[in-house]
Amino acid sequence: MFVSWATGLSGKVVDQVFFYILAVSVFLLALITFLMVYFVIRFRKKRNPQATDIRENIWLEIIWTIVPTLIVLAMFYYGLTGFHFLKKAPVEAMKVKVTARQWSWLFEYENGIKSIELRIPIGKPVKLFLTSQDVIHGFYAPAFRIKQDVVPGMTTTLWFQATEVGTFDVLCTQYCGLQHAIMMTKIVVVPSEEFHQWYQKGREEMEAIKGKPRGAQLFQEKGCIACHSLDGTPRVGPTLKGFLGKTVIVITDGEERSIEADDDYLRRSILEPNTDVVKGFPPIMPKEKMADEEIHELINYIKGLK
Amino acid sequence: MTENGTFEGTHPIANFYQDQGKHRGILAWILSTDHKRIGLLYLLLVLLFFSVAVFFGFLMRLKLMAPGFPLMKPQMYNAIFTLHGIIQIFLVVIPAIPAIFGNFFLPLQIGARDVAFPRLNLLSWWLYISGAIIVFLSLFTGGGPVDTGWTFYAPYSLRTMVNVPLAVFGVFILGLSSILTGINFVTTTHRLRAPGMHWFRLPLFVWGIYSTAWVQILATPVIGITLLLIMLERYLGIGVFDPAKGGDPILYQHLFWIYSHPAVYIMILPAMGVISEVIPVFSRKRIYGYKAIAFSSMAIASVGSLVWGHHMFVSGQSDLASLIFSLLTFLVAVPSAIKVFNWVATLYKGSIELKPPLLFALTFIFLFSIGGLTGLFQGALAVNMHLHDTYWIVGHFHYIIFGGMGFGFLAGLHYWFPKMFGRTYDCKKAVWAWVILFIGFNLLYFPMLILGWEGMPRRYYDYPPQFHTLHLLATIGSWILIAGLIWIFLNLFQGLRKGKEAGGNPWGGTTLEWQTPSPPPMENFERIPVVEKGPYEF
Known part of the structure; x- marks a missing residue:
């Protein structure tokens, strides 16, 4: 090429x-x-x-x-x-909050939707507000020729505007540790109509979750939903439908071993996500700060996902 | 040798290898304060470390031969690219020309018997080897080899579990060695010039070493302090750079580049000095624009100290800072261009013999021009947004450091080899080895420029499949390059063992080192010469 x-x-x-x-x-x-x-x-x-x-x-x-x-x-x-x-971003730009953490990206829209891909409408300027939870990362979209370091403790900005529909790479350019090389995601440019449908649907899901138990809300708020589906389809991480109690093969320090996905395993995976990683998935789950009681609620919720 | 420093009555004169000093065997070397012996001690270590770093580079290229190539685990790759950088920068490129050729030839070229502080000079070498040992110790102690990149960026370097403190301490010691060498060379140039050797009769290599020495003295303390702060932050938890403790990671980058950008000039200025020696000798002609070349060295050394922020255009520093740094960056390109024009003008109407030293010197001009011109892209604020932290940068700085400093070093080695060792090497083989090296070099580094433009980020242990072809080409280039290097050094080694006696002045050079026998005697000159003309009067 x-x-x-x-x-x-x-x-x-x-x-x-x-x-x-x-x-x-x-x-x-x-x-x-x-x-x-x-x-x-x-x-x-x-x-x-x-x-x-x-x-x-x-x-x-x-x-x-x-x-x-x-x-x-x-x-x-x-x-x-x-x-x-x-x-110099135009004032009418759509605002998206970007959070980088070792070694994945999370995008949050103004209406509260969270996504691991950056989905945007064609022809509309988009302004990113970037920050990092751990070390310095670099947000780089080569096709758009733009880049901005993502620094913990401060917010940097970057804007761009798509002129064609398509899927474009986002790569990390500031060396950030073990899995720097696979800290990737996509910018998905779609027609305005399609974007608004997606945006609306996300909004409705957010509303629907409000009356639900604390665990379900946490699952949304902490961004778990971006990588772990509830309907059985694998995403970046394994689906959590019927996950609890299953026997799974995990990679620990490069060695495969078989364990039962019990409460203990879930707790460990939230606290130290990359010690026992389910085989076939990349070791990129970020650590999220959570209170003991929150972890408890979250595990209870996952238990119920039959 | 009699007590008043003359060699009367002892013919032929003992050269510095044969000299009987206080010590015997290896001690006669590692305790010697003779600038020529110290220069050779550096040469030995630099070549050793260079081989190690080239081997690491070879492993990196092998890993990147194909996407998903299972040669090593990610952690291993991250450690290897870090070590490749630390060794090449701090142990090879920074000391190479000043510590080897500067030590050996600065006193000879200005007509002195040694540097100003011979014992301090020996201490510098001991600090150098101590720093090196500490860096290598850090691989096997604590949490294992460093995985931060040679830049030690905070807060990653503060949080990673590997042995960062020991590695940065090693680099700190190396910095001390560099500062002392700088002090020695500045003092030597000011105080020990032979009678009649006024400033504009200095060979241009001396100007190169002299401006470099100032950068070593003024910039190195900054990185020393910065690395100590990293250690303090790791051991005592003081929040200087870690935002989680109220520190500022951008501050780290400023402090790091305040040294590490001028460090590029520590690498390149002495090499430019070598080129300015070689070109007139093999064109049998005065150098064109002596003063312009000398002043541009000082201009590069001073303006070059104010451009560090161009490493940080996308870091989050203010746009105004970026604007100023970009402007200064473009201006510092001008003195380098002036040098190139003067070198090329020197060839005009010369009587040119394309011997290996000149071949390497002209290759320096070609590769350094590519390095310099690719730098203009990065200096332009808009283009930097795209190219920063990609393979473009990797390609660019290898053209500057290897194509520039590396080929300058090889030019110097082929030029001064007969003086240092008293023997010649096979010129034909040197030219063939150059052909291999030149092809390998460009096949290795040119694809990196294209990769960067296509959006391949640096420091990746693996990559998406669309980058495969160019990575494969670069890997093949690395094999050819290594073959060329091996041949070059084998040829020189053979010259060392079986080469013909060189005689005092095999190339017909006009600077003072060529007026001594090869190899020179212990105190260089029987009588300190009186200088009556410029350095390049043929």
Whole structure:
């Protein structure tokens, strides 16, 4: 694969500056290399046994100081105007809160929906408010040409606007430990209609959960639902439908072993998620701070998922 | 040798290998205060550490040969890329040219008998080897090898279970060694120049080493203090960098790069000095723009100390800071360009002999230009948003550090080899080995630039399948590159054992080191020379 098409408004802006610098650079490199090779051949000892002493020409020195200065200042300027665009989100942008943790992403919309993928409508600017629960991560969407470090203890922002429907990679670019390489998710760009249906449905689910027991609410609030389905379909993590009491194969320190998924195992998986990971799933579940009583409620709820 | 420091009556003069000092055997080396012996001690260790780091690099490339290739576990890969970086940066690239060639040739080139503080010089070497031992000890103690990357970014470095404190302590000691070497070289250049060797008669290698020494003195303490803060935070729980304790992780990045960006100039300025020596000698011509080259070294050293924030455009630092750092970054590109133009102009109407040192020097110009030009992309704020922390960066800095400093080192090694060891090597074999190395180098690092542009992040133990072809090419490149390196050093080693006697001045150089026998005697000059002309009058 030698092609990497850009998408979105940001992709276009960044690529313009990129190709401008590329053109100038290729020209300069070709010039330097050509002169070097030509001089070595033309003035080789055999053909030119006696070197000619050449005194410095002050004008030449001035020219090759000023011309490169102008060239780099132009590059600085283009880089800056692009940056200005990339940093200034339109006021009408849809706001999404992004939480990074070792080693997964969680997106939270204004109406409270949580998702592990970033689903957005086409043609609408989206502004991300990013923060981290543990170490520094990097939110990177290569197709959109945008990136922002996600730092614990502060909120950084990033905006972009999709111009075509499709699915695009999100990767972590700031080294964050063991599973840095698989801390990935997707940006899913859908038509506005489809987005609004999804957004509405999520809203209704949120409403429906309000009257439910504390455990069910926690399951939603803590974002468990993003990776663990309730209907038997596997997502990033195993489904929790009928999970309790099953015998599962887990990976402990690289070794497989068979255990019964009892209360104890669930508790351990919430406190130290990556010690015994169910086989076939990546070891990326984040640690969530929870009170003892909350864990108890949550386990009770999972018990009931037949 | 008589007591007043002349060699009257002892012909032929004993060279520094034969000299009978206080100690015998290995002690005559590891307790020697002679700048040439210390230079060779550094050479031995640097080559040893370089081999280790290249082996780690080889393992990394092997792991990335195909997606999902089961060579090693993630933790192992994370440790290996960290060690590759720590060893190459702190044990190889930073000390290589200043500590080896600087030690050996700075006194010779300015017409001195040794550096200003010979015993301090020996202490620097001992600190260097101690730091190295501590770094290697950290692999087998505590929680095991560090997995933070050579950058030790907080808060990850504060929380990971591995042996971070010992590793950063090792780097701290290495920093101390670097500072002392810098102090020694600045003092030597100021105080020990031979009569008539005024500032604009200094060889340009001396200018390179001199500007580097200032960076070593002024920037290294910052990383020393920063690494100590990491240790304090880990042991005592003081919240300087960890936001969970009220600290600021961005502050860590500032402090780290205040040293580590200028460190790039510690790597490249001495290499530029080597190039400025080699080009006039093999063109048999005065260097074009002596003053422009000398001043641009000082300009790079000073402006280069103010551009560290370009490592942090996407870190969360303020947009205004990014703007200023971007502007300064572009300006620091200019003196490097001036050097390149002057080197190329020196070739014009020369009488050029394309011997191995010149071949490596011209390759330096080509690869360093690619490194420098790719740097312009990263300096542009908008493009940096895309390229930061991708393989583009990895490709870029290998073009600068290996293509620049590495090829500068090889140019210097092939240039000064006859002076250091008194023998020559096979020039034809050196050229063939260069061909292999050049092909391997570009096949290894050029695909990384494309990978980065396609969006492949760095420090990944595995990758999505769309990146496979380019990763495979890079891995094949690494094999060719290693073959080239092995051949280069085998050829030199053979020269060392069986090469013809070189004589005092095999290349017809005009700087003072070529006026001594090869290898030089213990105190370099029978009589301190009186300098009456510039360094490159042919």
